[in-house]
Amino acid sequence: MRKPKSVRALEAFGRVRLSESFFMRDFLFSEIATIHGIGNIPTDPDLAIAAGKRLCEELLEPLQARFGRISVRSSYRSPEVNRFGNENKLNCGSNEANFAGHIWDRRDSAGRMGATACIVVNRFIPYYERTGDWEAIAWWVHDHLPYSDMEFFPNLAAFNLQWREEPICSIYSFIPPRRGRLTEPGKANWAGTHEAAYATMLAEIG
Template sequence: MTIKKVSSIAKLEDLGRTQLSKSFFMRDFLYSEIANWYIPNFPDHPDIAIRTGTELCQQLLEPLQEKFGRITIRSAYRAPSVNQLGNEKGHNCATNEKNFASHIWDYPNAKGYGAMACIVIPSFLELYERDQSNWQQLAYWIHNNLNYSHLQFFPKLCAFNIGWHEQPVREIYSYIQPKGFLLRGEMVNKEFEKFYPDLI
């Protein structure tokens, strides 16, 4: 189905029913507390959002769900107007320019198109609660097994942004200790398996 523009409730319903992968539909990614409170959240360019979201789901979210069981989506697609409002009101949204090709799926950044979701893996929480540094196990596992572009980890529930991009930069940043970049531009490395013994 081709959806050029969301111009009615029926079109929005059609967009929501669009299947992006085996387990995920576009509707799963349109929920937003900011949008619920202020303004609607749907893409200016649905066809692009569907294309980039499909890559995100098929290349990253489905393999994560196959490995770890059900994943929970915390935040995903943001319309430019929703993201801008979230930025202006201090709701933890970066500027639109920084979110193009990440949370704003239907606008490219300087390197091309991409899509991002913030997710939680419930089955991982017990390991994380035992030792918060275990976020690194998950980060290294993703690095060695998935074609991601960006990972960004947060302390609450070990939620993390995971992004697909046409030109992946493969960098991992954390707000959990130890804070900062874990990897930047590294290739897959079998030696990294020693960092995720609980996940093999």
């Protein structure tokens, strides 16, 4: 598929079904692109579709099946959008750090395909706002889904959820007071089950 260059072509691209619940259009909105008039359209639509399908089928669908509706806050970024966000300190990492992350249509430096979406688990919000326990949902994902990376943010416990070939399975938080790396390969808490960390959450939200 060629990069869409007309309204009809972009409409057709947006209708591509990535999984039972998600279409490509669900992942293309960007505040940066909208406000600053920058195109947020993949140069390599086929790679973006392939990576997006894995993200949706292997991570977003099972997460939604377990906890109910999830909301996408930010997802695909074109290199132009991401570069602008990085250079203007709009909470975007470098392009190189986002290849196979928010930039779905570029492989990373190791040639791996990947895709990231910043999401909110709607049903988790009241529990998080009452307890501050973002780790509960983090450990549940760690134990149950083939993710590569998660990064958690204070507002609504939104988190970047990444699917990537050859996943790392590491978790980082920007939420005080436990800002930093929760787990990664080599840490004592990485392996095994973490049921005790999310048992209370499951009891409360089902």
